Amino acid sequence: MSNYHVLTTSEPDHEIKVVFHIPLADTNNSAGVSYRTALQQSGLNPGRPQSSVPWLTTEQADLDSCALVERQETIYVNAYLSNSEKRDILDARYTALTSIVPTKIQALLKWWGTDRDVP
Numbered sequence: 001m002s003n004y005h006v007l008t009t010s011e012p013d014h015e016i017k018v019v020f021h022i023p024l025a026d027t028n029n030s031a032g033v034s035y036r037t038a039l040q041q042s043g044l045n046p047g048r049p050q051s052s053v054p055w056l057t058t059e060q061a062d063l064d065s066c067a068l069v070e071r072q073e074t075i076y077v078n079a080y081l082s083n084s085e086k087r088d089i090l091d092a093r094y095t096a097l098t099s100i101v102p103t104k105i106q107a108l109l110k111w112w113g114t115d116r117d118v119p
Contacts, residue, residue, distance in 0.1 A: 001059050003094050007072075016075045016086065021059065021068045022095050022101040033113035035106060036066035042112055044105075045069070069101055 001021065008017040028034055039045045045066060062068040075093060077086050 001062070003104055006033075006090075012077050012079045014076060016090065018090060018093075019070055019072045019074070020097050021062075022097050024066055024102055024105060025068055026067070028054055029110050029112060030108070031111055031114040035102075035109055036058060038109040039066045039069075039111040040107060042109060044108065065111060069105070071097060071101060 004018050004020045006016055006018050009015065024036055025037065026034060026036055029038060059068065068080060073093070075090060077089055083087075
């Protein structure tokens with residue numbers, strides 16, 4: 001499975017519409033709930049997310065379990081860059097998102113699932 005898929009480009013390649021696949025580690029929050037479970041049950045990842053590339057069944061299974069989170073973005077590039085330079089821009093964005101997205105999810109869901117009866 002790929003880290004990202006290019007969906008469309010504009011002429012002459014100024015805009016690149018990309019879907020990134022960001023892994024979400026199977027770790028627990030402060031309430032002892034898996035972040036994947038919290039994301040599934042919190043409503044922040046509503047319904048059954050449909051892959052942007054639905055013919056990849058492995059990808060869909062990872063989305064359903066929240067092992068992967070999809071993020072779609074439009075990347076604007078200089079049309080005069082070479083294809084490898086454009087690829088490097090996409091690679092760098094993917095690398096950045098692998099830190100940004102899980103950190104945001106963990107911050108939002110840090111205490112999700114906490115239950116307590118005060119004595």
